[in-house]
Amino acid sequence: MRAWIVLLSFAGVVLLLRSTALTSLAARGVVVDVLAFATVVWALRHGASWGASFGFALGLAADLDAAHWLGRHALALALIGYAIGRLSRTLVRDSVRTQFVLVLIATVLHQTWSVAFEIGAVEGWSYLAQRVLLAALVTPPLGVLLLVILRHGTGQPLFGHVAVDARPAP
C-alpha cells in the first residue's frame, strides 16, 4: 500500500510541476523534461517492470492533459522506464556520471519523439534540434543536482549498490 502511495504521490508531484511552473518556463525557452527525469529515477530505483509501469502511467496522464495524440508520451516513457530498469542492475546507480548520462539519453529520446508529433514534417528539424538541445542542456544538470541534494539530505544512497547478481531477469 505504501508503495502505491509513494508512486502516486511522486507521479502527482511530477504532473503538478509540469502543468504549473515548468510549462511557463518552457514558454520562455527553458525546457525541463521532468517526465523523462522522473521515469529514469523510478526505473533506476525499482527496476524494469516498475519503470515501465510508472513510465506508462505518467505518460498516459500527460497524454490526457494534451489535446491530441493519446499514447504518445505513454509509449516513449514506458520504453525508457523498461530499458533503464533493465540496465539498472548492471550500473553503479548512485554514480553522478551514470545518472547524468541516463537522464541525458532519456531526455533526448523523449523530446525527439514527442516534439516530432507536434512538428509533423521533416522541415521542422531545426526547431526539433533546438528544442532537444535546450532540454538536454537543462534537464540532466538540474536532475542530477536534485539527486545529489536528496542524497546529502537523506544521508544514504538513493538507489543502493549494484546487485551482485548482474544477470538480467529471465
Add this chain to the structure above:
Amino acid sequence: MGGVLPPAERHSSALMGLYATLSLLLLIMGDHIPVGALRGIGAWMFSPFDRVVLTADRIAAAWRENSLLHLQITRLELENERLHVAGLENESLRHMLQLPPWRGMPLKPAEVLALGGESLPSSATLSAGTRQGVKEGDVVVTESGLLGRVGEVWPTLSRAVLLTDANSAVACEVESTSVLGVLRFMTLPHPHLELTGVPLSDTLRVGQRVITSGMSRHYPRGIMVGSIHRIGRDSGGLTQTIEVAPAAMLSRLRHVFVMTPPTLPEDKP
C-alpha cells in the same frame, strides 16, 4: 517495496509488450475516445494542489504588478474620460445613422490553474465552470487580448483551448485595413501564429494590429489578437505568410476573463 510488488521482473518483457501495444492502440484510435470526463476528474483532483503551488508565484507577481497597475489605472482613468465623451458622440451618430447600439459583453474573471502543452501552452485549466456561468464556446481573453475559447466545461472548472492549439482557427482582420485572414497555429519552421489566406495584393506593414473580424460565429469583432511580426511570401506564390505576435503573454498567464459571444438570431432554438 519488493514485498508489495508482484514478481514483475520476470514478466517485465511481457508487461512492456502490453504497454507498447496499448500505447500504439491509443495512438491510432485515441482521437476517437472521449476523454473529456477523465480530464474533468484530473482537473478537479489537481486544482487544489495547483492553487497551492501557484500561491508563491502569485504573491511575488502581485507585488510587482501592484505598482504597474496603479500607473495603468491613472492612465486609463484619463483615457476613460476621453472615451466617455467619444462614446456619447458615437451613440448620437449611430442613432442618426439608425445603426443598432453597441453592447458590451460581461466579463467573468477566472484564475489559470494549470497549463497544458509542450513548447507553448495549448490549453489552460480555468477556475470557473458552469456554476460561474461559463459555457462551452465562450471566448477567453486577458487584458492584453484574445487567448482562445472554452473547450470543455465542468461544474467548477473549465478548460480553455488556446490560440496555440493545432486545431485553432480565428477569423481576423488587420486593423484599419480591412484585410481579412484566418489565424492559425503553425509548427513549421518554428511554432508561431500565422495569418493565412491574405493575397499578395494586400499591402501590410510590420507592427499593424490584428483583431478578430467577427466573420466567424465563435469570436465577436474587435478583440485584439496581436500584431504583425513578420511578412513573407507563401511558397505557392499566391498569398502572404504573415507571422503574428500574440498580444496575450502566453508564458505569464495568471488571470483571464471569460465572455459569452452574442448569439446570432439563427442560432437561437
